Amino acid sequence: MKKCISLILALITVLALASCTSNDSYKDSAVNKDYVKVGKDDPVYFGDLRNIVNAEDGYYFTEDGWNFLYYFDKESKKVVPVCNMPNCDHNNNSCNAYLGDIRHYSGLWYYDENIYVIGFSNGIMGLYQISKDGSSRKRCCDFLETGNEYSIIATVHRGFAYFSINRGDNKAQVYQVELKASAKPELIFEFEGINACIEFVRGYNENVYITVSYYEDETYETSTNSLYSYSIPKDTYNKIPIDDLCGHWTFIDDNTLIYRTINSVMKYDFNTEKSTEFYNEPLMPSYDGRYIYLDNDVNLFREMAQSADEYQLDKRSIKVVDLSGNLIDEIKIKTDGLCYFGDEDYLFIDLNEKISASGEGDTEIQIKNDDSIHVIGTDFITSLMAFDKSQIGTDKHDFTLLKKWDFDSIIG
Numbered sequence: 001m002k003k004c005i006s007l008i009l010a011l012i013t014v015l016a017l018a019s020c021t022s023n024d025s026y027k028d029s030a031v032n033k034d035y036v037k038v039g040k041d042d043p044v045y046f047g048d049l050r051n052i053v054n055a056e057d058g059y060y061f062t063e064d065g066w067n068f069l070y071y072f073d074k075e076s077k078k079v080v081p082v083c084n085m086p087n088c089d090h091n092n093n094s095c096n097a098y099l100g101d102i103r104h105y106s107g108l109w110y111y112d113e114n115i116y117v118i119g120f121s122n123g124i125m126g127l128y129q130i131s132k133d134g135s136s137r138k139r140c141c142d143f144l145e146t147g148n149e150y151s152i153i154a155t156v157h158r159g160f161a162y163f164s165i166n167r168g169d170n171k172a173q174v175y176q177v178e179l180k181a182s183a184k185p186e187l188i189f190e191f192e193g194i195n196a197c198i199e200f201v202r203g204y205n206e207n208v209y210i211t212v213s214y215y216e217d218e219t220y221e222t223s224t225n226s227l228y229s230y231s232i233p234k235d236t237y238n239k240i241p242i243d244d245l246c247g248h249w250t251f252i253d254d255n256t257l258i259y260r261t262i263n264s265v266m267k268y269d270f271n272t273e274k275s276t277e278f279y280n281e282p283l284m285p286s287y288d289g290r291y292i293y294l295d296n297d298v299n300l301f302r303e304m305a306q307s308a309d310e311y312q313l314d315k316r317s318i319k320v321v322d323l324s325g326n327l328i329d330e331i332k333i334k335t336d337g338l339c340y341f342g343d344e345d346y347l348f349i350d351l352n353e354k355i356s357a358s359g360e361g362d363t364e365i366q367i368k369n370d371d372s373i374h375v376i377g378t379d380f381i382t383s384l385m386a387f388d389k390s391q392i393g394t395d396k397h398d399f400t401l402l403k404k405w406d407f408d409s410i411i412g
């Protein structure tokens with residue numbers, strides 16, 4: 001919940017209108033279909049909170065309150081609840097698409113023709129398997145009690161779930177658990193450092209990549225990111241020798257990692273073990289098998305913190321570049337919400353809309369979850385918006401609304 005609310009931060013009005021900077025056609029650039037295997041691999045970037053994921057022909061997602069599970073069909077462009085019950089109004093807790101009874105607020109994947117969500121049962125966090133039509137739901141495997149359940153970072157990749165535990169005792173761990181009811185989590189990675197914390201866990205090919213952050217000394221002034229690679233077949237892990245990692249990274253092929261530093265975006269070559277500059281601004285990179293997407297969100301948050309001004313919505317943009325770093329397009333998104341860079345067909349953004357004036361969370365919402373009631377205050381309502389990537393390189397940059405977080409409909 002803390003994460004969910006921490007994202008509900010800023011205000012928004014309109015979207016889209018962006019500058020066209022190139023004549024390159026989106027269609028002319030081939031997609032590397034082998035980059036990530038849909039329904040098998042950790043999906044290409046759908047956000048750290050993962051409330052949206054791609055399937056073969058569309059996307060499964062929840063609205064920001066994690067009330068119901070929806071499906072957005074690429075061809076019909078329609079959004080439907082994941083419920084096949086006849087005569088269901090899809091607005092109460094007997095609906096198959098209802099997630100409120102297990103609600104965790106992060107973690108949604110599509111694997112082997114099933115949807116997986118993180119959820120609670122009797123206070124124990126674990127993974128639920130939901131069939132594509134919503135008709136069956138079962139507890140798939142248990143995670144471990146962490147004492148800090150809302151800070152979990154997890155992924156589903158090639159038959160396993162991976163999840164982090166940040167124990168708060170300077171030890172950060174990652175566990176692997178098979179997608180089976182009887183499976184027991186096994187420790188695969190442990191890091192010790194001052195305030196050590198797992199930031200990202202992502203699968204790519206036969207490896208799981210783990211970003212840890214920690215402080216260099218007890219002045220708590222300098223925080224460092226390190227990236228580790230865990231080999232699934234070998235059950236061993238190694239540090240990747242990049243010292244200047246600062247936040248996001250993405251693979252663009254089996255030998256090349258693109259990552260953000262404090263000053264730029266760098267490219268690391270696993271063959272030569274050398275890094276070279278890829279883009280001369282410190283933007284968050286993501287790759288969809290065709291283009292690289294570079295987001296300036298973190299820089300705008302930093303500017304806001306340093307200047308005590310508001311977040312500069314007019315400056316927010318996603319640069320679209322090719323594998324050589326040539327600018328193809330720039331999409332202005334005018335929100336401080338997350339961008340889910342997505343697969344080759346769509347990207348998604350959270351559009352935050354102000355609903356109260358004070359900025360102190362004066363709209364109160366009650367959410368019943370399992371056996372407890374959470375009361376939260378918010379000033380913003382978040383809508384999930386879709387951007388059709390066939391617009392890249394054209395003058396048109398329209399977003400369509402998939403779902404608004406309607407917390408009046410939250411069910412106890």
Ligand SMILES: [Zn+2]
Pocket residue numbers: 081083084085088089090091094095096097
């Ligand atoms: Zn229903």
